[in-house]
Amino acid sequence: MNDADLVDxxxxxxxxxxxxxxxxxSSPDDHLLTVQANxxxxxxxxxxxxxxxxxxxENVKLLxxxxxxxxxxxxxxxxxxxxxxxxxxxxxxxVGMILKEMHHRGTDDxxxxxxxxxxxxxxxxxxxxxxxxxxxxxxxxxxxxxDAHNHIIxxxxxxxxxxxxxxxxxxxxxxxxxxxxxxxxxxxxxxYALLEKLSYDYAFFLTATPIQNDVTDLYNIISLLRxxxxxxxxxxxxxxxxSSQETLVNRNELQNRLREVMIRNRRxxxxxxxxxxxxxxxxxxxxxxxxxxxxxxxxxxxSAYRQSQGQKLVLMxxxxxxxxxxxxxxxxxxxxxxxxxxxxxxxxxxxQILERIDAIETPTKLDRVQRITREARxxxxxxxxxxxxxxxxxxxxLLETLSEKGYTTHAFHGxxxxxxxxxxxxxxxxxxxxxxxxxxxxxxxxxQFCNVMVNYDxxxxxxxxxxxxxxxxxxxxxxxxxxxxxxxxxxxxxxxxEKLYHKIDLFQQxxxxxxxxxxxxxxxxxxxxxxxxxxxxxxxxxxxxENDFDAMAVDLKEQRDLAExxxxxxxxxxxxxxxxxxxx
Amino acid sequence: MTDAALPVTGRAVERFTHAYLSSLGxxxxxxxxxxxxxxxxxxxxGLELDGALLEVTDDPSNVGEDVLAxxxxxxxxxxxxxxxxxxxxxxxIALTDDQVEIRLPPWLTxxxxxxxxxxxxxxxxxxxxxxxxxxxxxxxxxxxxxxxHAVAIDLNDYEERPRLAETFLELTDGEKREIAEGRTxxxxxxRDALGSGQDVLENELSPIILETRERATRAAExxxxxxxxxxxxxxxxxxxxxxxxxxxxxxATEAIDAASDQEERVEALxxxxxxxxxxxxxxxxxxxLTSQIETxxxxxxxxxxxxxxxxxxxxxxAATSVSYERGxxxxxxxxxxxxxxxxxxxxVGAGVMEEVVCDRCGExxxxxxxxxxxxxxxxxxxxCSK
Numbered sequence: 001m002n003d004a005d006l007v008d009x010x011x012x013x014x015x016x017x018x019x020x021x022x023x024x025x026s027s028p029d030d031h032l033l034t035v036q037a038n039x040x041x042x043x044x045x046x047x048x049x050x051x052x053x054x055x056x057x058e059n060v061k062l063l064x065x066x067x068x069x070x071x072x073x074x075x076x077x078x079x080x081x082x083x084x085x086x087x088x089x090x091x092x093x094x095v096g097m098i099l100k101e102m103h104h105r106g107t108d109d110x111x112x113x114x115x116x117x118x119x120x121x122x123x124x125x126x127x128x129x130x131x132x133x134x135x136x137x138x139x140x141x142x143x144x145x146x147d148a149h150n151h152i153i154x155x156x157x158x159x160x161x162x163x164x165x166x167x168x169x170x171x172x173x174x175x176x177x178x179x180x181x182x183x184x185x186x187x188x189x190x191x192y193a194l195l196e197k198l199s200y201d202y203a204f205f206l207t208a209t210p211i212q213n214d215v216t217d218l219y220n221i222i223s224l225l226r227x228x229x230x231x232x233x234x235x236x237x238x239x240x241x242x243s244s245q246e247t248l249v250n251r252n253e254l255q256n257r258l259r260e261v262m263i264r265n266r267r268x269x270x271x272x273x274x275x276x277x278x279x280x281x282x283x284x285x286x287x288x289x290x291x292x293x294x295x296x297x298x299x300x301x302x303s304a305y306r307q308s309q310g311q312k313l314v315l316m317x318x319x320x321x322x323x324x325x326x327x328x329x330x331x332x333x334x335x336x337x338x339x340x341x342x343x344x345x346x347x348x349x350x351x352q353i354l355e356r357i358d359a360i361e362t363p364t365k366l367d368r369v370q371r372i373t374r375e376a377r378x379x380x381x382x383x384x385x386x387x388x389x390x391x392x393x394x395x396x397x398l399l400e401t402l403s404e405k406g407y408t409t410h411a412f413h414g415x416x417x418x419x420x421x422x423x424x425x426x427x428x429x430x431x432x433x434x435x436x437x438x439x440x441x442x443x444x445x446x447x448q449f450c451n452v453m454v455n456y457d458x459x460x461x462x463x464x465x466x467x468x469x470x471x472x473x474x475x476x477x478x479x480x481x482x483x484x485x486x487x488x489x490x491x492x493x494x495x496x497x498e499k500l501y502h503k504i505d506l507f508q509q510x511x512x513x514x515x516x517x518x519x520x521x522x523x524x525x526x527x528x529x530x531x532x533x534x535x536x537x538x539x540x541x542x543x544x545x546e547n548d549f550d551a552m553a554v555d556l557k558e559q560r561d562l563a564e565x566x567x568x569x570x571x572x573x574x575x576x577x578x579x580x581x582x583x584x
Numbered sequence: 585m586t587d588a589a590l591p592v593t594g595r596a597v598e599r600f601t602h603a604y605l606s607s608l609g610x611x612x613x614x615x616x617x618x619x620x621x622x623x624x625x626x627x628x629x630g631l632e633l634d635g636a637l638l639e640v641t642d643d644p645s646n647v648g649e650d651v652l653a654x655x656x657x658x659x660x661x662x663x664x665x666x667x668x669x670x671x672x673x674x675x676x677i678a679l680t681d682d683q684v685e686i687r688l689p690p691w692l693t694x695x696x697x698x699x700x701x702x703x704x705x706x707x708x709x710x711x712x713x714x715x716x717x718x719x720x721x722x723x724x725x726x727x728x729x730x731x732x733h734a735v736a737i738d739l740n741d742y743e744e745r746p747r748l749a750e751t752f753l754e755l756t757d758g759e760k761r762e763i764a765e766g767r768t769x770x771x772x773x774x775r776d777a778l779g780s781g782q783d784v785l786e787n788e789l790s791p792i793i794l795e796t797r798e799r800a801t802r803a804a805e806x807x808x809x810x811x812x813x814x815x816x817x818x819x820x821x822x823x824x825x826x827x828x829x830x831x832x833x834x835x836a837t838e839a840i841d842a843a844s845d846q847e848e849r850v851e852a853l854x855x856x857x858x859x860x861x862x863x864x865x866x867x868x869x870x871x872x873l874t875s876q877i878e879t880x881x882x883x884x885x886x887x888x889x890x891x892x893x894x895x896x897x898x899x900x901x902a903a904t905s906v907s908y909e910r911g912x913x914x915x916x917x918x919x920x921x922x923x924x925x926x927x928x929x930x931x932v933g934a935g936v937m938e939e940v941v942c943d944r945c946g947e948x949x950x951x952x953x954x955x956x957x958x959x960x961x962x963x964x965x966x967x968c969s970k
Contacts, residue, residue, distance in 0.1 A: 005885070007804055007889070009793055009797060009896070010894070010895050012895065014897055015899075016899055016901075018715075018900055018903050019775055021674045022768065028677045028766070029763075030672040031672045031677075032675070032677070032763065033668055033671070033672070034669060034675070036757075038669045038732060039716070040597070041666075042589040042730065043592040043596075044592065231802040235802075
């Protein structure tokens with residue numbers, strides 16, 4: 001029996017009263033209005049992206065290929081699409097546009113965005129800042145479960161956990177977004193099972209590498225979006241994969257079917273053109289007093305962490321502050337001493353730290369950063385430089401020192417209202433000088449009028465570093481960008497910079513490439529910041545520490561190489577595929 | 585068959601609203617994007633428009649509570665379209681050469697020959713029915729598709745006139761035009777023309793139906809395949825259970841033979857009987873599954889066939905009797921130094937009504953084989969041009 005028999009075709013000619021309505025025939029104008037009304041009723045409800053005009057161009061610059069992808073996903077693919085642009089082309093922006101449009105049309109009552117854990121908050125910030133879409137993230141303090149909010153961004157592993165799984169599955173979601181969809185490729189995993197059971201009307205899956213191991217991955221991902229598009233697994237294999245499973249056959253047919261559901265923009269086809277990025281790392285010898293302080297703090301952090309790991313966050317902060325500025329460290333130490341829960345045996349070491357802070361007159365970094373600002377004042381338009389720091393106390397110290405030296409300064413931190421932030425950026429653009437900012441500078445801010453940036457201290461999460469750079473090195477920047485990293489020799493910062501960031505060419509990676517590396521790392525059950533911290537506190541000697549960081553670097557490089565290989569592999573597989581819209 | 589849907593843009597909706605309200609006799613006072621409406625007594629509409637305030641907007645949710653939004657998909661516009669779509673579904677128009685531009689054939693426009701002059705001489709009127717058909721295509725595995733197609737059927741030979749349908753759609757795209765009234769048709773003629781239109785439509789929908797059927801078949805195959813796997817798995821499980829039961833029955837028989845007293849023997853007999861009943865049931869199940877496998881799952885196929893059936897519904901929603909002038913079109917053709925005059929059977933709106941062939945080889949002239957001139961000969965560019 002032939003499977004083609006499975007679908008019967010019935011054609012019904014329905015009754016009409018047109019013949020009876022002959023007597024109604026009146027002026028041609030009235031009749032033609034009826035004809036037009038029928039034609040309008042049959043027309044696609046206007047498929048323009050109506051929300052685009054509501055977007056603030058200051059916050060998000062949309063590119064042609066992104067608008068096109070959002071339009072096709074919504075209107076040509078009936079709201080079920082695999083967005084598979086090559087890395088760095090802005091798939092998140094495409095989804096943002098889609099969600100904005102759905103919001104505008106009122107079809108987004110319940111939206112769930114599932115991402116790898118390390119990217120959830122990044123998604124949340126981007127949706128809010130670029131598109132004004134407010135999502136609750138499962139890491140927010142006020143997150144009260146998957147049945148308590150209508151717009152949720154969550155790590156996929158949280159969603160599939162025993163605690164949340166039933167509430168996630170109990171809802172009918174209007175829209176499901178799945179980032180890094182290739183991690184849900186294996187049909188035998190809990191993640192796949194969750195996706196398979198989720199109830200949703202529209203779905204947008206994102207990946208730059210739809211194929212990880214073999215083309216079955218593609219089958220699995222597409223089958224979640226459009227069950228039946230490729231027929232059975234066996235039929236798919238039989239038809240599209242040759243027996244050795246190494247090459248594709250019947251590419252044209254595969255392309256035709258993929259075109260119904262997949263959009264893949266390639267970098268070479270877009271008009272994205274970034275100016276060069278120059279990164280200089282300057283390491284300085286600390287003064288003996290700074291060295292003493294660094295060692296005291298590191299010893300304190302190590303021993304406190306070995307005693308109790310509950311204080312991890314505070315200890316991590318101390319370790320970060322000691323390389324940022326004595327001022328930042330001082331505030332935290334004083335707070336610790338003033339707190340009720342300080343352990344008696346820690347009071348002594350903390351007081352010693354305070355004494356060592358007092359012994360430092362001018363921090364070396366504070367002194368050396370002025371060489372950069374001086375140079376910028378002479379060589380750059382309006383002497384504009386942005387200095388980033390993670391800590392408000394460091395920021396304050398920088399502002400005071402630079403003002404004293406006659407610089408025009410601007411402070412930017414999370415305490416300002418949106419309007420104030422707007423004004424600060426405007427003043428910086430018009431007046432020039434130095435903008436000292438914490439990481440509260442949001443992604444959407446348009447700062448490409450400035451092309452010099454200093455990392456006064458370094459976040460241990462590479463994504464944050466890239467976000468800082470991305471604020472000036474973005475589409476629309478027409479000059480070369482200069483990034484300066486400053487660090488003290490033989491400190492955690494130097495390790496992170498030299499061993500890790502440079503090994504993976506962090507400063508030359510795009511956000512897309514980085515998120516791929518970080519997600520791969522997360523797949524192995526690790527978190528970058530925790531890794532850095534634990535290697536630092538657990539090393540018993542300098543040599544061990546160095547070896548540990550080397551090992552981490554090798555690991556990272558492997559992940560990066562794997563990510564690159566996969567990207568190359570996918571480019572190869574899809575080579576010759578015109579997965580864009582036809583010209584006609 | 586021609587796709588008759590109009591893109592629902594803000595401008596199209598605004599234009600239609602104005603035309604429709606005017607046709608109801610409404611007085612429209614515009615103040616920027618806001619329209620105040622007054623309706624005459626007894627206006628033929630169910631819309632509560634008298635004294636209403638309308639607003640042209642991009643965002644229907646953004647207008648005041650008492651204001652009706654003029655925007656694609658706004659509730660007011662949808663109600664208005666529902667009413668208008670059903671108001672006067674049958675009518676007539678007349679096409680004359682002063683309303684409709686001369687339509688030159690593709691075998692001429694696609695080639696190097698220019699038209700220096702054109703003269704149309706009408707001899708008589710022909711009539712056609714231009715009908716709009718609503719087509720719904722439904723399957724369980726595909727999105728439901730709703731389409732609107734236009735078909736023009738000539739009332740002389742009941743043949744399709746595709747170019748006339750195109751002209752009809754051009755004339756009804758919402759732009760303001762003066763169009764004369766035509767002649768009505770009688771009921772039987774309309775019925776016959778709609779019947780012919782349905783046949784044409786059915787024929788021309790077949791590629792779409794075929795494609796949709798292929799997709800639906802793939803989805804149905806997946807379902808059947810999953811069921812196949814389930815049945816085979818269940819068959820293996822049953823076979824294993826039967827083996828186990830057979831062993832247990834054997835053990836029960838041994839227990840009967842070895843029983844030392846009657847009670848023990850009766851108990852063993854009872855147990856064996858129970859097991860035998862169970863075995864019989866399982867064997868029946870297994871036979872059923874085996875037969876399903878052997879016969880290719882007829883029941884499941886029936887069930888899938890029922891669920892995945894592809895239904896196409898065709899319904900005429902509007903019919904226009906179109907009178908169009910038929911006559912001769914005289915064309916003065918020119919290429920380089922060569923000039924020729926030729927005359928063709930022509931109908932307003934439908935274009936040149938005859939096939940034209942290459943003077944040298946007899947090949948038909950088309951957009952792919954357009955006209956070129958060689959002396960006083962009309963040649964195909966592809967077939968006979970030097």
